[in-house]
Amino acid sequence: xxxxxxxxxxxxxxxxxxxxxxxxxxxxxxxxxxxxxxxxxxxxxxxxxxxxxxxxxxxxxxxxxxxxxxxxxxxxxxxxxxxxxxxxxxxxxxxxxxxxxxxxxxxxxxxxxxxxxxxxxxxxxxxxxxxxxxxxxxxxxxxxxxxxxxxxxxxxxxxxxxxxxxxxxxxxxxxxxxxxxxxxxxxxxxxxxxxxxxxxxxxxxxxxxxxxxxxxxxxxxxxxxxxxxxxxxxxxxxxxxxxxxxxxxxxxxxxxxxxxxxxxx
Amino acid sequence: xxxxxxxxxxxxxxxxxxxxxxxxxxxxxxxxxxxxxxxxxxxxxxxxxxxxxxxxxxxxxxxxxxxxxxxxxxxxxxxxxxxxxxxxxxxxxxxxxxxxxxxxxxxxxxxxxxxxxxxxxxxxxxxxxxx
Numbered sequence: 331x332x333x334x335x336x337x338x339x340x341x342x343x344x345x346x347x348x349x350x351x352x353x354x355x356x357x358x359x360x361x362x363x364x365x366x367x368x369x370x371x372x373x374x375x376x377x378x379x380x381x382x383x384x385x386x387x388x389x390x391x392x393x394x395x396x397x398x399x400x401x402x403x404x405x406x407x408x409x410x411x412x413x414x415x416x417x418x419x420x421x422x423x424x425x426x427x428x429x430x431x432x433x434x435x436x437x438x439x440x441x442x443x444x445x446x447x448x449x450x451x452x453x454x455x456x457x458x459x460x461x462x463x464x465x466x467x468x469x470x471x472x473x474x475x476x477x478x479x480x481x482x483x484x485x486x487x488x489x490x491x492x493x494x495x496x497x498x499x500x501x502x503x504x505x506x507x508x509x510x511x512x513x514x515x516x517x518x519x520x521x522x523x524x525x526x527x528x529x530x531x532x533x534x535x536x537x538x539x540x541x542x543x544x545x546x547x548x549x550x551x552x553x554x555x556x557x558x559x560x561x562x563x564x565x566x567x568x569x570x571x572x573x574x575x576x577x578x579x580x581x582x583x584x585x586x587x588x589x590x591x592x593x594x595x
Numbered sequence: 596x597x598x599x600x601x602x603x604x605x606x607x608x609x610x611x612x613x614x615x616x617x618x619x620x621x622x623x624x625x626x627x628x629x630x631x632x633x634x635x636x637x638x639x640x641x642x643x644x645x646x647x648x649x650x651x652x653x654x655x656x657x658x659x660x661x662x663x664x665x666x667x668x669x670x671x672x673x674x675x676x677x678x679x680x681x682x683x684x685x686x687x688x689x690x691x692x693x694x695x696x697x698x699x700x701x702x703x704x705x706x707x708x709x710x711x712x713x714x715x716x717x718x719x720x721x722x723x724x725x726x
Contacts, residue, residue, distance in 0.1 A: 375701065379694070383687045391674060393695075394702045400694060433674065436681040551701050554708040563707050572704060575697040 336510065338501050339449050347446050351453035354422055366414045366455065370399050371548050373421055378546040379576075380404040388413040390420045392428040397421055403545070408491030408538040415451035419443075423450075456488045456498045464488075465504050476505040478516045479532055482525075486534045492517040492525065545577045552576070556583060602651075607640040609658040623657045624650075 339347075358369045370376040374390070374397040381402045387409065388401040399417045401410050420427075420434055424443055427434060434440050464487055469480040476499065485495035496513050499505035505513070516525055517539075526536050552573075559569035566588055570580050580587070610620055617633045617640075624631050629650065638644035646654070655661070674695045675688050683691070 375698070377694070377698065377701075379697075381687070381690045383684065383690060385683050385687045386678075386691070391698075393674075393698055394706075396702050396705075398698050400698075431677075433677050435677075547701060551704060554701075554704040558704055558707045564704070572700050575700065 333500070333507060336497055336500065336507075337448075338497065339445070344449055344453070344501075347449040348453045348458065350419070350423065350446075351450050352457075354418065354450075355454060355457070366411050366418065367546075370414055370418060370421075373397070373418065374399045375551070376401070376546070376548060378403045378410070378542075378544050380541065380543040380545070388417055389433055390417045390424075390428060391433050392425075393432070397425070397428065403542045405541055406491060406539050407542045408485065408489065408494065410542065412451050412455065412490055412494050415454045416447040418454070419447035419450035452494065452498055452501075455490050456495065458502060461488070461498060461502060462504065465499070469504075473504055473506045474509065476509055476513065478513060478528055481505075481513060481516075482529055482532045482534065486529070486532075486538060489538060492539065547576050552578070559585070601642045602646065603640045603642040606646075606654055606658065609660045610640075613658055615658075620654070620657060624653055627653050627656070629653050 338344075355364075358364065358372065361372065363369050363372055367376065367378075376399050378401045381404050384402070384404055386402055387405055388399065390397065390399050392398070399414070399421060401414055401417070403410055405413070420443070423446070424434060427440065427443070434443060461484070465484065468483050468487065469476070471477075471480060481492055481496050481499070484499065485492045488495060490498075493514060496505065496510070496517075500507055500510060515521065516528065522539070525539055529536050529539060555564070555569055555572045558564045559566070566580070566585070569585070570587075573580060573582070610617070617636050621631050621633050621636055631650065635644060639646045639650075675692045678688060678691050
């Protein structure tokens with residue numbers, strides 16, 4: 331097996347994108363933000379919701395002069411976080427395309443942007459120097475001796491998926507490419523229970539390897555709906571419909587259905 | 596990128612969606628004391644005759660559509676249209692449609708909250724009908 335088979339980029343290309351990731355990390359660190367979901371919430375309207383299907387991990391769009399990032403929380407939390415970082419690339423570096431095309435079109439013309447977004451995600455979530463530092467601190471074995479439990483420690487530290495961490499360790503030459511087939515087997519479909527069991531044995535919870543199925547919109551949007559209703563600017567029905575999108579009911583906030591209501595929409 | 600769909604075509608699409616023939620529609624109009632021939636309805640649907648506000652209101656009731664929807668512009672950058680190009684399953688496209696509704700609803704709430712929501716400027720109905 332060669333590194334190319336793992337879709338790992340050539341070093342000059344990776345280093346070019348690494349700089350972009352470092353720039354973005356610095357910008358948000360100045361605001362005290364480091365978690366990918368916090369960063370996305372700051373940069374756009376972030377919506378997390380489990381879809382029925384798994385054909386779509388997430389997307390970024392531009393609607394009514396707003397940037398929106400959607401993440402499908404039906405995927406494992408580790409996968410969702412990586413998708414989030416991937417979308418942050420599009421949000422930051424493809425704003426012009428998004429404004430023109432609404433979404434990043436899935437065609438040859440924009441394929442390199444998608445590749446960059448994947449490299450960016452790895453660089454942002456698993457910074458090279460820090461991965462090396464943590465590896466020597468909590469794993470510290472020869473690259474030919476890396477075991478599944480070592481990957482588990484690392485991926486839980488960086489809050490990414492097992493597979494993303496494994497690929498990153500190979501990319502940074504902390505794990506031998508010859509170990510890939512054996513190590514990747516642990517996170518293959520059908521081995522979920524084994525991975526869960528190994529994760530628990532290492533003393534971690536299994537949040538990252540199961541879907542969060544979280545439904546989330548920024549809190550301020552819930553406040554917009556409530557305030558609009560309380561000011562009489564929207565109807566009960568409108569308020570109810572909006573809250574139901576995110577799994578709330580008017581009763582959650584103590585609202586009773588009025589007997590009669592003027593139609594305000 | 597917006598593309599106008601004429602009111603006539605929208606009425607025709609709504610009628611076909613309800614699986615009603617032109618004859619059935621004019622019959623129901625007559626029940627509402629509004630006489631219109633099948634030929635006239637055909638002309639309206641093909642944008643060869645303008646439609647009065649009264650006729651439009653009656654047609655909307657029969658076809659069970661919101662009169663406002665006739666004046667909304669079809670957006671070519673509709674998410675469902677864009678995702679359809681990527682060969683997603685119908686199930687996913689339906690989910691994207693729901694998501695789009697949700698996104699638009701939340702953005703509207705923000706606009707209303709900020710006092711920036713302004714209804715789209717429209718010509719008077721009679722003037723639109725004369726276009």
